[in-house]
Amino acid sequence: MITVIGAGLAGVEAAWQIARRGIGAQLLEMRPLVMTPAHRTGDFAELVCSNSFGSVLPDRAAGQLKWEMEQMGSLILTAARAAAVPAGGALAVDREKFSATVTARLSAEPLIEIAREEARELPADGVAVVASGPLTSASLSASIAAVTGARQLHFYDALAPIVSGESVDMGVAWRASRYTDAAGGDGDYLNCPLTEAEYGAFVDALLAAERAELRDFEKNDERFFEGCLPIEVLAARGREALAFGPMSPKGLDDPRTGRWPYAVVQLRQDNAAATLYNMVGFQTNLKWGEQERVLRMIPGLRAAEFARLGQMHRNTFINAPLLLTPALELKTRQGLFFGGQLTGVEGYMGNAATGLLAGVNAARRLAGEPLLTLPVTTMLGALCHYITHADSETFQPMKANFGLLPPLPVTIRNKRARYEAYARRAREDFLSANYANDGLKEVVR
Ligand SMILES: Cc1cc2nc3c(=O)[nH]c(=O)nc-3n(C[C@H](O)[C@H](O)[C@H](O)COP(=O)(O)OP(=O)(O)OC[C@H]3O[C@@H](n4cnc5c(N)ncnc54)[C@H](O)[C@@H]3O)c2cc1C
Structure with missing residues (x-):
């Protein structure tokens, strides 16, 4: 059994990926018993602000990330499509329908045990995914700070462009x-x-x-x-x-x-x-x-x-460059994974994607299999590489964007053509590494 803390965008993906691999997950969510200052409901994966997951166009970073998540069996993406509202080239959702769909899918999954309680401390041992988000409760924040060191846990973004x-x-x-x-x-x-x-x-x-x-x-x-x-x-x-x-x-x-x-x-x-x-x-x-x-x-x-x-808002995140491996495992404690905004990622889909990867790797850790690190030429691989290799002194959260990818072998001046080339390379490298159905023991639900 793997513990997942937080049923937001990241925790939901993590629990889902663990169950898809035939492993039990206990999903701890403190709402509605303890609310955050931004959430309004007790539903899972509640969107606290915008109802848009960004572009679906294949030559945009957000579109490429969605493509990779789809290959990896993302529940958030499936639920978003089921709750989509018209939004041109973007994927926007009816937020209530979206959260209700996610909550129903997880509640119906026999391998996922849901506990409506606040995790006041990190699990003392075993394999776990911490995905308690930008508004992690105070007691859990204190427990994370005790493991990471107080200076390595931040509470505010002050992002320069x-x-x-x-x-x-x-x-x-x-x-x-x-x-x-x-x-x-x-x-x-x-x-x-x-x-x-x-x-x-x-x-x-x-x-x-x-x-x-x-x-x-x-x-x-x-x-x-x-x-x-x-x-x-x-x-x-x-x-x-x-x-x-x-x-x-x-x-x-x-x-x-x-x-x-x-x-x-x-x-x-x-x-x-x-x-x-x-x-x-x-x-x-x-x-x-x-x-x-x-x-x-x-x-x-x-x-x-x-x-x-640029932006400034309250945000709890750890100093990932110092603390995490690109497989999103804490360097100092095997089996403890982080996903979502806590890792220093911005954006709904990027947060869901890191939760997904943390879930995959938690399952792999429990099964004694090697951990998955995606190539840096893929969007999710580049995002994980950035947050774990940025300058730890000045680290601030980052969202998925093509600027994180290694340069192309040739300079392409036209922006559209350049983005298409980034996306093409990302897809080729993703497919050739055959990450899509990595280690699935169960038929995909
Ligand atoms: C006010 C606000 C507005 C935002 N607007 C946007 C936006 O418009 N677009 C965007 O892309 N991003 C936005 N963000 C960032 C957004 O929060 C993330 O993109 C996304 O929700 C992060 O996913 P997550 O799973 O890491 O965290 P969350 O989705 O917040 O999920 C974390 C979950 O953990 C639970 N939890 C916390 N502590 C505990 C505990 N101790 N025990 C058990 N459960 C716990 C919470 O209740 C929550 O359900 C906003 C953030 C805030 C605070």
Whole structure:
């Protein structure tokens, strides 16, 4: 018997995959006895906000992830299709029908024992999957912190946007670190310079842009913004605050002028393949459409493709790069797996997918079989690789996107064609590795 904590998107997938392999799972869900500040019902896989699972188009990262999940027998995807509502190229659901379908399928599964109770501590031994999500209860959080170390458990996101390296205009930006010789063309940062007029226009747009609403439980938590002020809040404190803070030009000689620009936006490499760049100090809580509009005013980023936009919200997640293997098992305790938002993944489908993989590997661990790690050229493989190999000092959650995949052997400038090539390679590598029906002992239910 394997214990699964949390019947959200990840825990549901984990329990389902365990049962599909002929192994019993005990699924612990604290709702409706103990509610989180965001959930409203006692149903499994309740969607706390949007009712959309994102694109189904084959040449989008979200579409590719769904394809891989379908190959692996995802329950969340099957239930979402059964509860789908019209949404163009996206998969959106009637949320009540969706959760009811998931709850009914799990309740009817004889190998899954459902217990409506709060797991106040991690299981002391045995094989388990922890999928208690961004709003993990306080006592369980304390127990996780005791195992991971308190510094390795985070309670807030403060995400800065990430852009694809290919979309940065290197005719404008230049590579350099502060106080190094720019003529050498090396250095760790891509630097986007702004004149005084460009800086002024950027600050004006930032101050006028619409911000995302904070939820009540975030508004009331004074720790929320501590130490990581969003750029729009910083700009509101004084027009020059950004130029003296995250947009300081100090030590950055623009090779075109030989002088420091009025202000600079720095981009720091975010993955080993150098395909993604993080906007340094640019955590923001603007609405996503507004972010794209305002950030594209920055010279060098006019055609920026955003792999992730900024956001700030309450979120419990562990320092996965330090703590987890790509098979989602805790490095320091064999048999203890993590799935979902707790691993530092963003997005409904990515969270369901990591729950699925954690469930597969928990079953494999119990059966004494080797654990499954997907190729980094697949979307789920790349996501697991990222969260377990990112810089542990600056780690923040990440959603599925093609920028996580290793570069293609040839440069394809056209975005659509590039995405198609990523998806084609992902499918070929997934199929050739024959992960679809890995180790299934039971007929697929
Ligand atoms: C307010 C809010 C809005 C969000 N909006 C979006 C959005 O629009 N789109 C998006 O993609 N993502 C959104 N997210 C992130 C979203 O939560 C995840 O994408 C997804 O729900 C995570 O799946 P999960 O299974 O990891 O966690 P959850 O779906 O939250 O599931 C975790 C489950 O564990 C249970 N649980 C917690 N502690 C215990 C315990 N000690 N014992 C037993 N059970 C426990 C919870 O009740 C819950 O059912 C939002 C998050 C929040 C907090």
